[in-house]
Amino acid sequence: xxxxxxxxxxxxxxxxxxxxxxxxxxxxxxxxxxxxxxxxxxxxxxxxxxxxxxxxxxxxxxxxxxxxxxxxxxxxxxxxxxxxxxxxxxxxxxxxxxxxxxxxxxxxxxxxxxxxxxxxxxxxxxxxxxxxxxxxxxxxxxxxxxxxxxxxxxxxxxxxxxxxxxxxxxxxxxxxxxxxxxxxxxxxxxxxxxxxxxxxxxxxxxxxxxxxxxx
Amino acid sequence: xxxxxxxxxxxxxxxxxxxxxxxxxxxxxxxxxxxxxxxxxxxxxxxxxxxxxxxxxxxxxxxxxxxxxxxxxxxxxxxxxxxxxxxxxxxxxxxxxxxxxxxxxxxxxxxxxxxxxxxxxxxxxxxxxxxxxxxxxxxxxxxxxxxxxxxxxxxxxxxxxxxxxxxxxxxxxxxxxxxxxxxxxxxxxxxxxxxxxxxxxxxxxxxxxxxxxxx
Numbered sequence: 051x052x053x054x055x056x057x058x059x060x061x062x063x064x065x066x067x068x069x070x071x072x073x074x075x076x077x078x079x080x081x082x083x084x085x086x087x088x089x090x091x092x093x094x095x096x097x098x099x100x101x102x103x104x105x106x107x108x109x110x111x112x113x114x115x116x117x118x119x120x121x122x123x124x125x126x127x128x129x130x131x132x133x134x135x136x137x138x139x140x141x142x143x144x145x146x147x148x149x150x151x152x153x154x155x156x157x158x159x160x161x162x163x164x165x166x167x168x169x170x171x172x173x174x175x176x177x178x179x180x181x182x183x184x185x186x187x188x189x190x191x192x193x194x195x196x197x198x199x200x201x202x203x204x205x206x207x208x209x210x211x212x213x214x215x216x217x218x219x220x221x222x223x224x225x226x227x228x229x230x231x232x233x234x235x236x237x238x239x240x241x242x243x244x245x246x247x248x249x250x251x252x253x254x255x256x257x258x259x260x261x262x263x264x265x
Numbered sequence: 266x267x268x269x270x271x272x273x274x275x276x277x278x279x280x281x282x283x284x285x286x287x288x289x290x291x292x293x294x295x296x297x298x299x300x301x302x303x304x305x306x307x308x309x310x311x312x313x314x315x316x317x318x319x320x321x322x323x324x325x326x327x328x329x330x331x332x333x334x335x336x337x338x339x340x341x342x343x344x345x346x347x348x349x350x351x352x353x354x355x356x357x358x359x360x361x362x363x364x365x366x367x368x369x370x371x372x373x374x375x376x377x378x379x380x381x382x383x384x385x386x387x388x389x390x391x392x393x394x395x396x397x398x399x400x401x402x403x404x405x406x407x408x409x410x411x412x413x414x415x416x417x418x419x420x421x422x423x424x425x426x427x428x429x430x431x432x433x434x435x436x437x438x439x440x441x442x443x444x445x446x447x448x449x450x451x452x453x454x455x456x457x458x459x460x461x462x463x464x465x466x467x468x469x470x471x472x473x474x475x476x477x478x479x480x
Binding site: 053054055056057059060061062063077080083084087088089090091092093094095096097098100101107108109111117120121122124125242244245246247248249251252253255257259261 | 268269270271272274275276277278292295298299302303304305306307308309310311312313315316322323324326332335336337339340457459460461462463464466467468470472474476
């Protein structure tokens with residue numbers, strides 16, 4: 051089927067924002083046209099840089115890594131829930147109207163609009179997170195991934211990461227640092243977040259995209 | 266549409282094969298469960314490690330980089346041409362029977378079977394390459410990418426990279442180190458090679474996949 055592809059991914063560069071305490075990626079020229087007749091870059095980045103997925107293995111020893119998932123797991127039906135009016139916590143009540151849809155989709159993405167702060171210090175504060183009750187509710191469905199347009203599924207200063215743990219324990223992926231989710235509101239679409247095929251990886255930077263039916 | 270996804274990608278690991286002279290990727294634990302309560306890896310790899318795409322910028326200064334392409338460019342209709350009986354060069358005659366199909370597809374992949382040598386020294390020798398005439402013929406169609414299940418579109422000891430130049434000059438991508446193309450022979454399918462969103466990148470490791478219609 052002919053799809054229109056919509057990019058939901060932040061750009062990778064050496065001056066991009068990273069989780070507080072992490073190192074920014076280093077992107078350096080191994081070869082350059084003037085000197086070598088070609089350009090080749092070396093990338094030094096973590097499995098959680100930029101728009102990326104978390105596997106259960108990230109927090110839970112012995113649980114599923116990238117190598118445990120069939121590649122088809124990273125592609126499926128999706129919806130985006132509008133949380134742009136939410137200030138602090140995304141409560142259960144926001145999810146319940148989607149009960150029937152949650153039985154039919156693979157990925158649920160939360161549009162908060164917080165990606166407008168990407169590149170500024172505000173990006174790391176006051177982004178909405180799911181309540182533990184809402185996160186637990188999601189895991190009752192056969193979904194594969196939960197995505198956010200903010201830096202984390204938990205509060206920036208969380209040490210026990212309750213939302214991460216509730217979701218990852220059920221072998222559901224978390225996708226963080228998504229952007230442009232406003233472009234896929236109020237529609238059914240397909241979504242993919244194919245990771246690099248890193249042996250036993252706990253996560254991976256991805257090119258997250260939506261597949262929209264051509265009109 | 267419900268698709269079955271087929272993986273056409275080699276695994277990334279610190280002991281994987283790389284182009285002669287290049288460094289193997291370094292994949293190291295930044296955090297580990299025993300010590301830190303979570304796992305996070307650091308990746309150090311080039312834009313041409315493993316299954317990857319070459320942009321025109323790789324060889325041609327000032328020409329299109331990853332940032333120049335709309336994300337939809339990396340997804341489209343594909344066919345795989347069986348070259349498993351070819352020993353040395355893929356001549357024009359192999360392509361001509363596909364004349365009509367070449368007007369309707371975006372990606373053309375060449376199955377040579379040479380990926381069976383991945384991980385052995387034989388991988389770097391005697392893989393079939395397109396003749397310059399065949400490469401030039403391909404550029405007469407509106408294709409977006411040409412893919413190979415070998416380490417390069419040119420001979421391993423080539424210094425002037427004629428096939429690369431013919432293809433990249435027309436703003437067509439090259440995909441190298443594909444695998445498992447036997448699984449997508451004799452069918453029409455969709456293909457994607459979404460790159461990491463590296464600013465001005467000359468190429469990127471990718472998770473190359475085929476999308477097959479469910480029967």
